[in-house]
Amino acid sequence: MTDTPSRLRAVFADAGVTGWLHAVDIDTGAQVEAGADQPVCTASVHKLCLLVALHQEAAAGRLDLTEQVECPPVGRTPGPTGLAAMLDTARLSLRDAAYLMMAVSDNTAADLLLARVGLDTVNRCTARLGLTRTHAAHGFGEMLALMREDAGPDGARALADPHVITRLRALDPARTNRSTPRDMTRLLGAVWRDETGPPEHGAAMRRVMGLQVWPHRLAAGFPFDDVHVAGKTGTLPTLRNEVGVVEYPDGGRYAVAVFTRTDRTAAVLPAADAVIGTAARVAVDALRAAA
Amino acid sequence: MRHLECFVTVAEESHFGRAAARLGMAQPPLSQRIARLERELGVRLFERTSRQVTITEAGTLLLAEARELLARSEAFRATARRIRDGETGLLRAALTPDVPGETVAALLAGFRDRRPGLELELRELTTAGQLAAFAAHELDVGVLHHPCDVTGLELGPVLRRDLGVLLPRDSPPARLDEVPLPALTGYGLVLFPRDDAPAVYDDLLTACARGGWTPAAVRHGQGASFVRGLVLSAGAVALAPRDTRLTAAGDRDPALVWRPLAGAPPAWRHSAAWPRGRGDAAVAAFSDAATHALRTVAGARPEAPDRPLHLRPASEFWL
Numbered sequence: 001m002t003d004t005p006s007r008l009r010a011v012f013a014d015a016g017v018t019g020w021l022h023a024v025d026i027d028t029g030a031q032v033e034a035g036a037d038q039p040v041c042t043a044s045v046h047k048l049c050l051l052v053a054l055h056q057e058a059a060a061g062r063l064d065l066t067e068q069v070e071c072p073p074v075g076r077t078p079g080p081t082g083l084a085a086m087l088d089t090a091r092l093s094l095r096d097a098a099y100l101m102m103a104v105s106d107n108t109a110a111d112l113l114l115a116r117v118g119l120d121t122v123n124r125c126t127a128r129l130g131l132t133r134t135h136a137a138h139g140f141g142e143m144l145a146l147m148r149e150d151a152g153p154d155g156a157r158a159l160a161d162p163h164v165i166t167r168l169r170a171l172d173p174a175r176t177n178r179s180t181p182r183d184m185t186r187l188l189g190a191v192w193r194d195e196t197g198p199p200e201h202g203a204a205m206r207r208v209m210g211l212q213v214w215p216h217r218l219a220a221g222f223p224f225d226d227v228h229v230a231g232k233t234g235t236l237p238t239l240r241n242e243v244g245v246v247e248y249p250d251g252g253r254y255a256v257a258v259f260t261r262t263d264r265t266a267a268v269l270p271a272a273d274a275v276i277g278t279a280a281r282v283a284v285d286a287l288r289a290a291a
Numbered sequence: 292m293r294h295l296e297c298f299v300t301v302a303e304e305s306h307f308g309r310a311a312a313r314l315g316m317a318q319p320p321l322s323q324r325i326a327r328l329e330r331e332l333g334v335r336l337f338e339r340t341s342r343q344v345t346i347t348e349a350g351t352l353l354l355a356e357a358r359e360l361l362a363r364s365e366a367f368r369a370t371a372r373r374i375r376d377g378e379t380g381l382l383r384a385a386l387t388p389d390v391p392g393e394t395v396a397a398l399l400a401g402f403r404d405r406r407p408g409l410e411l412e413l414r415e416l417t418t419a420g421q422l423a424a425f426a427a428h429e430l431d432v433g434v435l436h437h438p439c440d441v442t443g444l445e446l447g448p449v450l451r452r453d454l455g456v457l458l459p460r461d462s463p464p465a466r467l468d469e470v471p472l473p474a475l476t477g478y479g480l481v482l483f484p485r486d487d488a489p490a491v492y493d494d495l496l497t498a499c500a501r502g503g504w505t506p507a508a509v510r511h512g513q514g515a516s517f518v519r520g521l522v523l524s525a526g527a528v529a530l531a532p533r534d535t536r537l538t539a540a541g542d543r544d545p546a547l548v549w550r551p552l553a554g555a556p557p558a559w560r561h562s563a564a565w566p567r568g569r570g571d572a573a574v575a576a577f578s579d580a581a582t583h584a585l586r587t588v589a590g591a592r593p594e595a596p597d598r599p600l601h602l603r604p605a606s607e608f609w610l
Contacts, residue, residue, distance in 0.1 A: 016493050018440070037305055039351060044607050080604040105607045132338070132348060148610055156610040157600045162437045162446055162562065174355040214605055235607040263440045263490035266497070267602055 004286040008034040008279055015275035017240070017260040022181035023283035026189050026245070026253045030290060032283040036182040039133060039173040040259040043143075043234030044105045045184065045241050046122075046136055046177045051098055051208070052191065053117050053125035055201040058094075063116060065095040065204075071112060077141035082106025095204070102208040102232060107140045114139045126183075129190050134179040143170055143177065147236070159237045160265045170236055171261075181257040184243040188255035192245055206230060209244065216270065217242040218256065221277025222284075238262050240269075242276050246284055254287055256280040292364050294328045295357045297321055298336060302346050302354050362568035365428075380409050382573045385416035385424065385433035386581075387488075388513060389559065391534050394589045401580035409573055417487035425566050432574045434581045437560040438490040445570055447563030447578040450591035452532035453556045457522055460548045469553040472502035479527035480506035483513045491559075495530070498557035519547060532559060534589045560594060561585060 012019035012034075022036035042049075058065045071083050071090045081104035083090055083097070092100075097113055100106035114122070119136055126134045138146070147170040151158045158164045169175045189195075191209075194202040209230035217240065219229040231244020243257040258276045262269060297314060301321070304310040311318040329336050336350035346354065386395060395413075402411055416424060418439050424430035425444070437449060456470050464474040480499070485492040499506065510527055512518045521527050523546055533549065563578035570578075585591040602609065 013489070016489050037345070078609040080602065080606065080609055084609070085604075104604075107607075107609075132345065133351060135348065144608060144610070147608070151610060156602055157598070159610075160600070162439075162441050162449055162560075166441045166444060166446065172355070174352070178351075216605065233605075233607065235605070237608075261440075263438045264494055265438050266494070267600060267606055271493075273605075 004032050004282060005034050007282050008032075011275055011278050011282060012260070015271045015278070016264060016269070017262050017272050017275055019258060019260045019275065019279055020181050021256070021258045021279055021283060022185045023254055023256040023280065023287060024185045024189060025287050025291065026192050026255055027251075028291065030287055031185075032286050033182070034279075037133070037180050038259070039178055039180060040241070041171060041173050041234075041236060041239055042134075042177045042179045042184075043170075043236045043239055043241060044107075044110075044140070045179070045232055045234035045243050045259075047101050047105065047110050047140075048184075048187065048209075048232045048243065049122050049126050049131075049134065049136065049179075050110060050114055050117060051102060051205055052129075052187065052196050053122040054094070054098055054113055055205055056125055056197050057117055057121065059197040059201050063094065065098075066093050068093055069097065069112065069116075071097075071108065076108040077111040077139075078144060079105070079107030079140075083108035083112070099208045099211065103211045103213055105233060105235075107144070110140050126187070129187060129196065131179065131183040131187055134183045134187075136177045137175065138177065146170055146176075156267070159267070162265075165238060165265060168237065171239065181243075181259060184257035185255040188243060188245050188257070192253060192255065206245075212244075214242075216273040217276040218244045218246070218258070218280055219277060220274045221279070221281035222246055234259075237267075238265060240272050240276060246280065248288070252288060252291070254284045256283060292361065294324050294331075295361055297324045298328055298350075299354065299357050299361060301325060301337065301344060302350060305344055305346070307344060359568055362566060366569040366571055380573070381412055382406075382409055382577060383412050383414075383429065383431045384577050385414045385421050385430055387418060387421075387434060387436055387561075388415050388483075389531075389535060390434065390585075391589060394534070394584050397584035397588045398580050401583055402577055405576040405580055406573055409576075411577070417483075418491065419487055419489070421564070425564075431569065432563060432565040432577045434561055434563050434585070436488050436491045437562065438494060439488060440490075441564070443567050444564045445567050447582050449560055449562040449594055450582065450585050451558040451560045451594040452534070452585075452589060452591045453551070453558045454530040455533055455549050455551045455556070457518075457529040457531055457547060457549050459523055460544075460546055465548045465550060467550065470550045471553040472499060472504035475504045475506075475528055477507055477526075479508040479510055479525065481510050481512050481518050481521045481525075481527045481529040484511045487513075495557055502552075502554065502557070519544070522547060530557065532589070555598075558594075561591065 020035035020038040022033045024031040057063050082100040084107045097109040100109040122136050150168045191205050218231045226249045228247040231242050234241035238261050241259045245255050247253045262272050301310040307318050311321045334349045337344045418435040421433040421435045464470045518529050563581050565574045
């Protein structure tokens with residue numbers, strides 16, 4: 001039998017990606033890793049850090065999650081889902097904005113919450129939880145603006161140009177929002193063990209992570225009706241990520257963080273999405289076999 | 292510079308023992324160098340516990356610049372070496388196996404015109420082989436295929452060579468002046484091994500599917516006579532630019548024929564590439580000569596993005 005790191009390398013290579021993974025049994029601490037300390041661009045995975053910071057602010061009484069906010073159509077952070085895709089003024093609570101941010105990766109909802117919470121608060125929150133390699137350098141709208149600037153006038157079509165890929169700052173962990181697979185499983189473990197704050201806040205965060213709609217990445221690796229998958233994806237040109245928790249009916253629960261990069265610049269690469277689930281499954285099966 | 296090298300190596304290995312082994316030094320002097328560097332910079336670069344070393348946030352911020360400085364220093368030394376050695380200076384370069392002989396000859400002549408004093412060590416290496424050789428500091432410049440992992444590389448202009456199809460002269464699609472991809476239904480495809488350039492391989496199969504042809508089977512082969520044999524007897528066709536060696540043979544070959552593909556055909560995309568920060572005058576001369584030779588001899592054209600691109604909601608970003 002081949003060892004787990006070799007199998008992980010093989011499934012990543014078959015799918016045409018370079019992948020970095022960390023998986024940990026939330027209750028025993030047993031782990032599987034493949035490049036777990038690689039600095040990676042988080043992209044929308046950083047919305048998880050924002051969610052935790054939001055709930056800590058609420059737990060500390062500095063904001064009320066049921067507060068209604070108005071979101072006018074002008075000045076919205078662009079995006080293909082949620083408020084970012086809607087045309088008219090919306091009115092909703094902070095916690096429903098958090099739901100949109102996590103369920104469909106709504107960029108407008110994320111920046112709306114980030115404006116309330118503050119970038120520094122997000123970074124203080126992750127630092128306090130011991131995520132030493134995790135840092136938010138900017139908000140989501142700002143990240144997209146940087147990418148637009150680097151891509152130039154051809155927009156998304158320019159992303160097929162290798163020159164453009166080499167100059168995108170949004171793809172350089174040193175210059176954008178970053179973390180490591182190990183830091184992300186540490187954060188997930190804290191959320192699932194209720195170490196980030198009062199249990200009702202932990203439950204609320206786990207709920208919205210379980211409502212994420214995307215079936216093509218982490219969830220694709222666990223096609224079992226009795227297995228629960230909760231996660232948050234992140235995507236940028238050539239980058240596909242997801243971090244989440246897989247829970248089995250026997251009580252086994254596993255935090256998994258998978259970050260990938262493709263050489264291909266195509267936007268639609270189903271195999272690169274699916275390998276996130278395949279790799280997570282290899283890791284979780286190894287953890288369960290060893291238990 | 293040696294201190295910076297120690298810093299980068301420890302950061303990459305997350306382990307003093309392994310880093311020391313890679314640097315060919317003992318562990319205590321390595322620890323001392325890191326400590327001295329931290330004192331000099333007034334910044335803590337690593338957190339040390341009994342079992343492991345993790346880079347600090349400050350260390351992460353400095354790492355990219357440290358790598359850049361090291362690359363610059365290497366380019367500086369390489370240039371100095373070439374200046375010092377004069378006639379015996381050496382540029383290590385590579386081309387992918389599909390670049391045809393006439394283009395190679397034109398490149399060599401063009402390079403000699405530009406840098407008469409410099410020796411060129413030219414090798415045939417796949418795209419994946421070139422990337423590995425860059426990482427191992429065994430290659431100064433190459434011409435490779437896109438897409439590939441361009442992290443840490445600088446690139447010359449990207450050129451494209453449209454692909455046509457090489458098929459048996461007596462096969463039905465050979466009677467067409469231009470072959471639409473769906474006319475190849477039922478045929479297999481002879482293609483280079485995927486490990487040579489996985490992203491190019493996957494992109495090509497996607498382009499074939501997009502054009503309406505999913506090969507019945509994919510056979511791996513690269514040598515001209517081997518590919519010829521498969522095309523003649525195995526119900527397979529090969530895709531190649533008009534100018535490849537195989538195609539040139541096809542023009543005179545009684546049994547094989549090359550036909551352009553109809554519509555917007557798939558293409559090979561090439562550029563010169565070299566590690567970021569290591570592009571000196573010799574590298575530039577090679578890149579210029581290669582670009583010129585591909586354009587004039589191989590008929591490669593600068594590419595313009597012309598296809599629509601529909602980002603789907605799961606892309607999460609919008610441009």
